[in-house]
Amino acid sequence: MEALYDSGKARAIGVSNFASKKLGDLLEVARVTPAGYSPLGSPGTGTIKVEVLKHPILNMVAEKLGKSAAQVALRWGIQMGHSVLPKSTNEVRLVRGSAFVHETYGAYRTFEELWDGEI
Template identity: 35%
Template sequence: MTVPTIKLNDGREIPQLGFGVFQIEPGDTAEKVRAALDVGYRHIDTAQMYGNEEGVGKAIADSGIPRDELWITTKLNNDGHGRESAVSKLDESLTKLGLDHVDLYLIHWPRPKENRYVETWQGLEDAQKAGKALSIGVSNFQPGHLDRLAAETPTVPAINQIEFHPHLVQRELREYLQQHDIALEAWSPIGQGKGLLDAPELKEIAERVGKSAAQVVLRWHIQLGNIVFPKSNNPERIKENSEIFDFALSEDDIAAVEKLHTGERIGPDPDDFG
């Protein structure tokens, strides 16, 4: 499997397709990640909050794949905000993952009511300078949060990982990220099976191009330039989700998918959560 890459503002290149382990049980994680690696995935997205970093680490160790061929992301838990804590929490993650660095370390949620995300970001800068995180970014940050980081710190996040799918096409935030050269990673890219894939418009496109509705949505993300990491417990679906580079959607198809926008979130509002 040949996966295109996205060049980040720090000069590094991230595989545009990865495998996510959100809501995969810790005891099942190693098996599922191994299945993804066997198919050809080389980008794995985990988080301290998921409780399954050890499983990811076991799969990496068992795979025999050279470390420099893998892209491993983890995210800071909500109880780890603070400059020193952000670094110490990463040290814990590295132990669980069995690694000496991650490729990407993200602040999982801004927690604006706690009002510590700027000093937390400084902790991520420290981790990057120490070589513990080669790239750093954020998750679920809104333009106001990003503006404050830009005003008070020297490092622009390489990535903002946000809820983004055809039911929630965050146009203003997407435009902001493009203007500031911050890559967009889409979590829940196919809507967590909450009815999106039953849309007649998706079924029509899928039938015409000879793919599944999920593959159509993932291809839509790819053509928008998003980074995606669909999660599945099903080995066949893990493989299916990777088979999105042998077809293309037309401009009309892309527009039709975007018209499915309802504005409804699956996850919490970043201004209120945490």
């Protein structure tokens, strides 16, 4: 990914579904700091303290346009040329990564190993 970034074929390198430990491990070896993700600010996770969807300016714009704060935040990201990948903290919609976990054949032996005990 860093070679793509260096060549100009990628404007940023991002991460998704990284637990704090895995992100820390990456930061120890990465030459290019990964860009953030979660354009809605991770409401409900307790990991990111900024509550994007409660920002007064965002809510003022949303009300004026008759849209939700989330719709405005996502549209802004798209218009700025970013790849927006919203995520859900709703238990029904969570993807836990069970395809990567198996006692014998999986990349990870347990969910605790996959998520570093964070879920």
